[in-house]
Amino acid sequence: MAARLTAYVVVGIVGATLIAGLIVGAQRDDNDGPVDVIIHNAKVYTAGSRGAMAEAVAVRGNQILRVGTDREIARLRRPQTLMIDAKRAAVLPGFNDAHLRLIDGGLALDQVDLLDTSTLEETQVRIRNWAEGNPDRPWVLGAGWYYQSFPDNLPTRQMLDSIVSDRPAQFLSRDGHVSWVNTKALRLAKVTRHTPDPPNGTIVRDARTGEPTGVLKEAAMALVSRFVPQPTAEARAAALRAAIAEAHKYGITSAQDVSTSVAELEVLAEARRTGDLQLRVYAAVPIAESNPDPTAPDLDGLDQMLANFPDDPLLKAGAVQLSLDGSVEANTALVTEPYANKNSTGESRYVADDLNRVIRRLDARGWQVLMDAIGDRAVQQALDAYEHAMRSNPAPKRGRRHRIEHAEIVAPADIPRFGALGVVASVQPFVGSPTDDRLKMWSRNRGPDRGSREWPLRSIAGKRGRLAFGSDWPTAPLNPLLGVLTAVTRTTPEGMPEDAWHPEERLAVKAAIDAYTSGAAWASFDEQRKGTIEAGMLADLVVLSDDIFNSPASRLASTTVEITIFDGKVVFRRAERSSN
Secondary structure (H helix, E strand, C coil): CHHHHHHHHHHHHHHHHHHHHHHHHHHHHHHHCCCCEEEECCEEECCCCCCCEECEEEEECCEEEEEECHHHHHCCCCCCCEEEECCCCEEEECEEEEEECHHHHHHHCCCEECCCCCCHHHHHHHHHHHHHHCCCCCCEEEEEECHHHCHHHCCCHHHHHCCCCCCCEEEEECCCCEEEECHHHHHHCCCCCCCCCCCCEEEEECCCCCCEEEEEEEHHHHHHHCCCCCCCHHHHHHHHHHHHHHHHHCCEEEEEECCCCHHHHHHHHHHHHHCCCCCEEEEEEECCCCCCCCCHHHHHHHHHHHHHCCCCCCEEEEEEEEECCCCCCCCCCCCCCCCCCCCCCCCCCCCHHHHHHHHHHHHHCCCEEEEEECCHHHHHHHHHHHHHHHHHCCCCCCCCCCEEEECCECCHHHHHHHHHHCCEEEECHHHHCCCHHHHHHHHHHHCCCCHHHECCHHHHHHCCCEEEECCCCCCCCCCHHHHHHHHHHCCCCCCCCCCCCCHHHCCCHHHHHHHHCHHHHHHCCCCCCCCCCCCCCECCEEEECCCCCCCCHHHHHHCCEEEEEECCEEEEECCCCCCC
């Protein structure tokens, strides 16, 4: 008996020694192995459900090694370690833009940018200068004009003809739902007073003559845009490189492309092969407006595309995108109550039964669906379709994370349905920046008493709804900090209106950061590898110029990105910072 007891004791001691050795060995691996980057003297926000703060981060290879105090992390320093002094500023997970068009954004960098114009004169000067500086371009292209810049809130072809008459020109509105073209473009496309409006589109016409005014809404935009020369693969590749560099300037390390063509997927895949894809991309394939009800063979093709781009930290597909309605500014968003300035409730691209059928089929095949819905009636239809799919189909293996893109107007009764159904509200908060022009336009179109239903971010989050933030680039600025500012203050960067626009919908700073990091990662099935600052997560990090957590929210307007780290490497540095 004593011998047996002695044997048990020996075995126990040996086992404990082995366990202790494993623990010490693991600690030795952390302490004695290479440490490539240390960010210290920081206000590190880890993001996500914990929302903890730390002082320093250590990076090994392309992963976060440890998060802790300056003293804890300093022990890991090695001779080759790059030391980054954050100077008490905020350090965040890399931003993840949940709604943009990446290559289009890169192409737009070489086109006319009208985003910061506010008058007809400014708009015309910007276009004229670009056209004169690029005389060999076959088209003059651009985006970003806003309705309030023009008399009667719409431009005309004559306004464009006066500065560009020698070649076709096309400019997308800031909301992306209307194009402004010149006479040359209309003639090239053979759009005349006799051309019928296409389904889900409007050719705006002169009330007296019936001639096209140069404004095309929704599906009518394609009448001209299909004649715009398509960029070559080389041009797309150059645009991708430019877009990635622009993203790094704003601390963006992941992007969710909501309308990725087959040609663009090929460019992305080639960039991954050559090592040029220094951005994590989640691609959504659009359901074409010309084929809104895909057949079984169409869906088989989508399935093959998914198989070609499986789950991967750098590039993957897995979502499809479709659009339900238009914009409030163009009176084409689908709303419950008629517009104040037009006896209409907007337009829907689907009747309810057709939409339910399409979503049910996509859901049955395991696709995540990104549905553009802006008006409250469109949001309701989207939620109904998702609920119908949940009742009809067993849950796919990876679960459901369907999304509503934009969700600008939401009826009070539908706010809790986001959380109840597990539907992501993928919102672009800076698009709702309450500029004087935008407030006037929305008041004119919607009526002055309906504003409480617009961009109800805090209400959705308060009912267990998940938020994912994006920019809508290139029809809106790429900078995530502008979106965070709008969500937190409900004012413009200039601080207007002084009493904020529906301040009850303001988010806390951490909640807004979450929507651009951990929330966006969850929205693309990536929360296991990015979106938070934790040991083992991918080392995508951003160092800001200020401590945004202990400063007035208005300071966000002047905060910049100082350093962007992607995959453990510094890919952008605004200015030299001292190392020690």
